[in-house]
Amino acid sequence: MIRAEALTKEFRQHDVKPGLLGGLGALFRREHRLVRAVDGVTFTVPAGAKVAYIGPNGSGKSTTIKMLTGVVTPTSGRCTVGGLEPYRHRRRNARRIGVVFGQRSQLWWDLSVPDALRILQRIYEVPDPVYRRNLALFRELLDLDALGTTRVGELSLGQRMRAEIAASLLHDPAVVFWDEPTIGLDLAFKRAVHELLNRANRELGTTVLLTSHDLNDIAAICDSTVILSGGRVVHEGSLRALLDRAAHRYTIFGHAGTLGTAETIRTVEEALPGVTATAADEGRIRLRYDVARWSSREVLATLLTRFEVTDCYAPEPDLQDVLGELYAGGTPDDARAVRT
Ligand SMILES: Nc1ncnc2c1ncn2[C@@H]1O[C@H](COP(=O)(O)OP(=O)(O)OP(=O)(O)O)[C@@H](O)[C@H]1O
Ligand SMILES: [Mg+2]
Numbered sequence: 001m002i003r004a005e006a007l008t009k010e011f012r013q014h015d016v017k018p019g020l021l022g023g024l025g026a027l028f029r030r031e032h033r034l035v036r037a038v039d040g041v042t043f044t045v046p047a048g049a050k051v052a053y054i055g056p057n058g059s060g061k062s063t064t065i066k067m068l069t070g071v072v073t074p075t076s077g078r079c080t081v082g083g084l085e086p087y088r089h090r091r092r093n094a095r096r097i098g099v100v101f102g103q104r105s106q107l108w109w110d111l112s113v114p115d116a117l118r119i120l121q122r123i124y125e126v127p128d129p130v131y132r133r134n135l136a137l138f139r140e141l142l143d144l145d146a147l148g149t150t151r152v153g154e155l156s157l158g159q160r161m162r163a164e165i166a167a168s169l170l171h172d173p174a175v176v177f178w179d180e181p182t183i184g185l186d187l188a189f190k191r192a193v194h195e196l197l198n199r200a201n202r203e204l205g206t207t208v209l210l211t212s213h214d215l216n217d218i219a220a221i222c223d224s225t226v227i228l229s230g231g232r233v234v235h236e237g238s239l240r241a242l243l244d245r246a247a248h249r250y251t252i253f254g255h256a257g258t259l260g261t262a263e264t265i266r267t268v269e270e271a272l273p274g275v276t277a278t279a280a281d282e283g284r285i286r287l288r289y290d291v292a293r294w295s296s297r298e299v300l301a302t303l304l305t306r307f308e309v310t311d312c313y314a315p316e317p318d319l320q321d322v323l324g325e326l327y328a329g330g331t332p333d334d335a336r337a338v339r340t
Pocket of ligand 2: 062063179
């Protein structure tokens, strides 16, 4: 449904000299460099998939989404959404996609939410029964009635995001591009948004490309990931495969016997060199180890022979840790200037 092939976007970036005079000087003598915001990105999203498009600040996520929604034209490479190149067929593409840019409103600032939705119904030619069905759903899950007829420009960030999300789903789009759709939303509305999107995916087969810095959004919605760092893809695959890339694992165990916590920690670290042991809740001990050096099986075997283990479990690797390791391996920002 979505394909990006060697997709690249370069931007001209300008330096502003420090101080007022420098600022004025910039009017006359502009110094610029070319920066590759998206650098040869290739990935595919099959119809009906829910993919998280994630990466650190400035890694090129929004720029990619702007190319996929037709707002920005690639410098080189290409992308298609349902077979169409969005920047060539912007109108046709717009009818089939639902877009939220959390950082920038898609709604008319001077209208009320009900008026904006009615105009969107006309623009997208949404049949009345579909409009009524979707509106009822959004009123229930996003509490649109609470927004009343206030001007969009006077809503709080979270209130406006609820309206933006409703607007993006109004016409039952085949593909949803949501770029930070939950910024400003409280916990209850975040959950409601997860449910809305999962429901659209389940019932209508909606394809999802989602960007978020909130890992809960990703865990609640997505089954697969494309990870960007420094404008390049550093991982593409299932969420499971991503967690399996973790360089560190954890094992937590409780023990009976006479040794105190400090003594147990010392003994474990002697028996398993390189393993870090720390005191965890309720007298348990938490081990962190490098998977290249120790397997969970070796760790467990050592614990069982040395201690009177009362309980033991190995939590999932931490998504935050895995992402931190991947991001660190990407192209640093200062290496992305292609020409000055
Ligand atoms: N219009 C523009 N002109 C010049 N440079 C730009 C422009 N838009 C983006 N960039 C640069 O492109 C790079 C990627 O920006 P982009 O907005 O795609 O990042 P992002 O991954 O969405 O980051 P964030 O997580 O902060 O939203 C950044 O270095 C940014 O400075
Ligand atoms: Mg962004």
